[in-house]
Amino acid sequence: MTRPxxxxxxxxxxxxxxxxxxSSALPSPGVQTAGGDALAVHVLNRLAYGPRPGDLEELRxxxxxxxxxxxxxxxxxxxxxxxxxxxxxxxxxxxSAELLEGYEVPREVKREAQEKRAALGDDATEAxxxxxxxELRARARALMDGSPREVVEELQAAKLLRAVYGExxxxxxxxxxxxxxxxxxxxxxxxxxxxxxxxxDVIRRHAWGRFEDLLRATAQSPAMLFYLDNWxxxxxxxxxxxxxxxxxxxxxxxPAPAPAGRRRGLNENYAREIMELHTLGxxxxxxxxxxxxVARAFTGWTIAGLRQQKPAFRFEPRLHAGGDKVVxxxxxxxxxxxxxxxxxxxxxxxxxTARFISYKLARRFVADEPPAALVDxxxxxxxxxxxxxxxxxxxxxTSPEFRAxxxxxxxxKTPLEFVASALRASGAELQxxxxxxxxxxxxxxxxxxxxxxxGYKDTAEAWVSTSGLLARLNLALDLAAGRVPxxxxxxxxxxxxxxxxxxxxxxxxxxxxxxxxxxxxxxxEPARVAGLLLGSPEFQRR
Amino acid sequence: MTPHTRRFFLRSxxxxxxAFGLAPRALLRAAEQGGARRGKTLVxxxxxxxxxxxxxxxxxxxxxxxxxxxxxxVPAPRGGSKEAALDLDGHxxxxxxxxxxxxxxxxxxxxxxxxxxxxxGTRSHFDAQxxxxxxxxxxxxxxxxxxxRHLQEHAAPAATPFRAVALTPTLPRALAGRAPAVAxxxxxxxxxxxxxxxxxxxxxxxxxxxxxxxxxxxxxQETFEALAFLKKADPARYRPAHxxxxxxxxxxxxxxxxxxxxxxxxxxxxxxxETGGWDHHAAEGGVQGQLAARLRELGQALAAFHRxxxxxxxxxxxxxxxxxGRTVRENGNRGTDHGHASVSxxxxxxxxxxxxxxxxxxxxxxxxxxxxxxxxxxxxRELVGEVLARHLGARDLGRVFPGFPLAAGRFPxxxxx
Numbered sequence: 007m008t009r010p011x012x013x014x015x016x017x018x019x020x021x022x023x024x025x026x027x028x029s030s031a032l033p034s035p036g037v038q039t040a041g042g043d044a045l046a047v048h049v050l051n052r053l054a055y056g057p058r059p060g061d062l063e064e065l066r067x068x069x070x071x072x073x074x075x076x077x078x079x080x081x082x083x084x085x086x087x088x089x090x091x092x093x094x095x096x097x098x099x100x101x102s103a104e105l106l107e108g109y110e111v112p113r114e115v116k117r118e119a120q121e122k123r124a125a126l127g128d129d130a131t132e133a134x135x136x137x138x139x140x141e142l143r144a145r146a147r148a149l150m151d152g153s154p155r156e157v158v159e160e161l162q163a164a165k166l167l168r169a170v171y172g173e174x175x176x177x178x179x180x181x182x183x184x185x186x187x188x189x190x191x192x193x194x195x196x197x198x199x200x201x202x203x204x205x206x207d208v209i210r211r212h213a214w215g216r217f218e219d220l221l222r223a224t225a226q227s228p229a230m231l232f233y234l235d236n237w238x239x240x241x242x243x244x245x246x247x248x249x250x251x252x253x254x255x256x257x258x259x260x261p262a263p264a265p266a267g268r269r270r271g272l273n274e275n276y277a278r279e280i281m282e283l284h285t286l287g288x289x290x291x292x293x294x295x296x297x298x299x300v301a302r303a304f305t306g307w308t309i310a311g312l313r314q315q316k317p318a319f320r321f322e323p324r325l326h327a328g329g330d331k332v333v334x335x336x337x338x339x340x341x342x343x344x345x346x347x348x349x350x351x352x353x354x355x356x357x358x359t360a361r362f363i364s365y366k367l368a369r370r371f372v373a374d375e376p377p378a379a380l381v382d383x384x385x386x387x388x389x390x391x392x393x394x395x396x397x398x399x400x401x402x403x404t405s406p407e408f409r410a411x412x413x414x415x416x417x418x419k420t421p422l423e424f425v426a427s428a429l430r431a432s433g434a435e436l437q438x439x440x441x442x443x444x445x446x447x448x449x450x451x452x453x454x455x456x457x458x459x460x461g462y463k464d465t466a467e468a469w470v471s472t473s474g475l476l477a478r479l480n481l482a483l484d485l486a487a488g489r490v491p492x493x494x495x496x497x498x499x500x501x502x503x504x505x506x507x508x509x510x511x512x513x514x515x516x517x518x519x520x521x522x523x524x525x526x527x528x529x530x531e532p533a534r535v536a537g538l539l540l541g542s543p544e545f546q547r548r
Numbered sequence: 549m550t551p552h553t554r555r556f557f558l559r560s561x562x563x564x565x566x567a568f569g570l571a572p573r574a575l576l577r578a579a580e581q582g583g584a585r586r587g588k589t590l591v592x593x594x595x596x597x598x599x600x601x602x603x604x605x606x607x608x609x610x611x612x613x614x615x616x617x618x619x620x621x622v623p624a625p626r627g628g629s630k631e632a633a634l635d636l637d638g639h640x641x642x643x644x645x646x647x648x649x650x651x652x653x654x655x656x657x658x659x660x661x662x663x664x665x666x667x668x669g670t671r672s673h674f675d676a677q678x679x680x681x682x683x684x685x686x687x688x689x690x691x692x693x694x695x696x697r698h699l700q701e702h703a704a705p706a707a708t709p710f711r712a713v714a715l716t717p718t719l720p721r722a723l724a725g726r727a728p729a730v731a732x733x734x735x736x737x738x739x740x741x742x743x744x745x746x747x748x749x750x751x752x753x754x755x756x757x758x759x760x761x762x763x764x765x766x767x768x769q770e771t772f773e774a775l776a777f778l779k780k781a782d783p784a785r786y787r788p789a790h791x792x793x794x795x796x797x798x799x800x801x802x803x804x805x806x807x808x809x810x811x812x813x814x815x816x817x818x819x820x821x822e823t824g825g826w827d828h829h830a831a832e833g834g835v836q837g838q839l840a841a842r843l844r845e846l847g848q849a850l851a852a853f854h855r856x857x858x859x860x861x862x863x864x865x866x867x868x869x870x871x872x873g874r875t876v877r878e879n880g881n882r883g884t885d886h887g888h889a890s891v892s893x894x895x896x897x898x899x900x901x902x903x904x905x906x907x908x909x910x911x912x913x914x915x916x917x918x919x920x921x922x923x924x925x926x927x928x929r930e931l932v933g934e935v936l937a938r939h940l941g942a943r944d945l946g947r948v949f950p951g952f953p954l955a956a957g958r959f960p961x962x963x964x965x
Binding site for chain 1: 596597669670671672673674675716717718719724730731732733737738739740741742747748751752754755756757758759762763764765767768770771774775824825829830879880881883885886918
């Protein structure tokens with residue numbers, strides 16, 4: 007058969023393409039009728055970052071249920087190709103100590119910079135300043151394995167590579183979910199150096215286990231302790247020496263003598279966010295008094311060895327506020343580190359937590375406003391299994407609500423989902439992730455760069471806006487035209503028959519207007535089709 | 549139908565466009581015939597993270613201020629020294645990093661409202677920002693933002709796609725709702741690759757045009773109209789005037805672009821900008837430090853904006869908002885924790901400036917909210933309500949702020965009578 011061109015392309019598309027999906031004018035016949043492929047596409051859109059060429063065939067071969075069960079046990083899935091790609095990144099496998107040692111600007115260079123600035127004074131010329139900067143940079147380079155920026159760029163690259171090429175797709179979705187739930191911000195102090203370990207040894211290690219273990223691991227991670235300031239929190243009545251010197255040294259200022267009578271004290275930041283964002287939810291039934299009491303229980307949970315570039319969790323009894331605490335109406339006997347442990351247990355097993363976590367998971371996997379019955383069931387599984395995350399996720403993704411026709415294509419992709427799914431669908435080769443990471447930042451979703459502890463939103467209204475849409479259309483056009491540095495699309499995308507491209511990029515089916523538009527454009531210039539498909543309304547949904 | 553789908557349906561059905569006077573083709577013709585009207589503008593500056601109002605406009609006259617902030621208090625004014633507060637009225641002083649604002653205070657274009665904020669007691673950033681943007685403190689079910697409700701309730705027959713614009717990558721909650729509003733990270737990025745007249749632009753436009761019943765349809769339509777309109781107005785050709793120097797960085801860029809849009813007469817009635825990094829739990833600093841750096845950028849940006857617009861400031865009011873203030877007492881880490889009331893600035897040609905407005909509750913132990921925070925004496929809705937009514941001519945504040953009866957007697961008096 008010859009490739010259809012011109013008018014015959016229109017016919018071919020009209021005849022060959024699957025019927026319109028849920029996003030078009032007609033409700034989707036999707037799951038109910040088509041069963042097999044429509045369900046498979048749905049599963050790939052939700053438990054993975056979208057279908058790749060060949061994925062549908064694999065699901066057909068393995069069967070949807072078995073594929074899901076396999077994804078629920080990611081440790082059994084081989085992922086060699088991804089490992090090879092990740093091996094090219096120098097920093098993601100390193101420990102926090104190694105990263106601080108090799109990539110943090112050394113103190114002596116910071117000191118030199120200060121001295122130089124002072125020596126130059128206010129009257130130095132621009133040329134003199136530039137010269138001083140160059141010298142300092144050369145000095146720093148000689149002492150460092152790489153720049154702090156490189157650390158962040160490689161974290162972002164690793165995340166994109168995993169999303170695009172990983173075989174353990176559901177594992178990746180879950181890692182993203184928990185990283186977002188227990189958000190930390192790479193831009194705060196040394197967090198960028200603590201993040202690789204945080205992601206590897208805290209988030210991924212516990213992503214499928216008991217929620218309480220995950221919660222405890224975050225509570226004791228230097229990344230979270232720093233990000234939400236708990237490492238600084240101390241007994242307001244205590245006489246221990248001030249930690250202000252530690253803050254100063256981190257920000258590169260010379261230590262000054264603490265004013266007389268000055269004591270360090272309580273910091274409520276972590277106490278509030280652990281209840282509002284990590285466990286109970288904002289309506290979970292706690293008060294300002296509970297926040298203060300939880301903050302007191304966590305005094306002394308701090309970071310040891312940050313200055314020596316060997317950061318680790320430590321309980322420091324000298325910082326701990328003694329005395330009983332009352333949290334959520336329960337008395338916690340004065341008991342040092344054990345108080346924080348008790349709080350963690352209390353929060354992890356609280357019914358509000360079961361509900362809040364189940365709701366967020368159902369929102370991620372099913373719909374922006376997930377069916378209440380599904381959330382109830384998932385929360386019951388959470389409570390009955392002592393918070394086993396795997397069982398809660400299984401309950402959600404094997405539920406009838408997950409497969410219901412109105413769940414299909416019901417979610418609008420986040421920028422990360424859009425980017426990853428576009429690369430997957432087109433079979434793109436990602437050689438350098440920096441340009442793509444920058445684009446994500448411009449779309450409002452810089453990876454590891456969400457400053458507030460809420461993480462990124464997971465609902466359509468947060469991502470559907472004029473500028474957001476425009477950014478997607480432009481990225482679609484740029485990708486298809488090979489204008490994103492570091493990303494190469496297969497040449498077949500520019501020359502392929504439109505119906506083949508449509509089936510490959512949007513296997514869930516196109517609405518009538520998109521089909522008509524494509525047919526028209528394909529007749530005029532076939533090279534435009536891929537860009538239009540990636541920018542189509544259908545492709546913005548999952 | 550769930551609230552969201554109903555809203556999205558309205559947005560996407562085309563009803564919204566007609567209801568708000570945005571008849572697309574007529575609009576383009578208007579643009580071709582020489583742009584929109586020159587109207588009044590409100591610019592909202594949202595300081596995300598809860599700005600420490602007490603170190604921004606310093607109540608240096610209060611003994612408790614210095615006592616409760618042994619390491620971060622800004623010293624009382626000392627003859628114009630830059631190492632101390634800059635005196636405003638004998639009781640309050642500006643943080644010295646806000647020096648660029650002092651001339652605006654003296655020429656009475658800048659007013660301060662102290663002890664202002666949202667009356668809800670939450671100390672959650674998320675909730676407090678949400679309440680301040682929805683305009684319904686304590687009620688989370690509100691779907692739209694107060695800025696959007698102002699657009700809904702005050703239909704403007706000659707409205708352009710830029711009647712409401714946010715210089716942010718995504719649409720803020722305050723502007724979310726049925727009335728069209730545009731969000732853009734920058735003017736330069738608000739352009740479809742290849743321009744609006746290309747085949748792919750037409751292709752996208754058709755695809756989204758037909759995607760009825762889809763939330764993306766309404767957004768698509770707004771996007772393509774806005775693209776065509778902006779192209780015609782070409783705001784990028786306006787450079788900072790009168791020697792205005794915006795600070796480098798994202799925030800200066802955002803305000804500079806708001807000025808460009810205003811000067812290009814694209815019909816901006818509401819503009820929204822945001823600045824982050826105000827959450828100083830540790831090492832906040834006093835005269836110098838982290839807060840000082842944020843304030844310096846804000847002060848420079850506002851002063852540059854004022855200078856840039858020149859006489860046009862007669863049509864513009866800028867209001868700063870932050871979700872709550874911070875504890876009066878500094879915490880153990882030379883920072884402050886989440887508190888209650890904070891401070892707002894109002895800047896503009898018609899602002900009754902040179903005054904610290906609002907009732908000052910004081911910092912004595914008995915006057916503090918929950919024994920720890922600056923008490924609230926002005927509801928932020930009274931402040932922005934006054935600007936909506938007296939500057940933009942809003943008539944129906946009851947719908948903009950449902951459940952909050954707002955009589956003129958409750959306005960803090962930021963606008964000249």
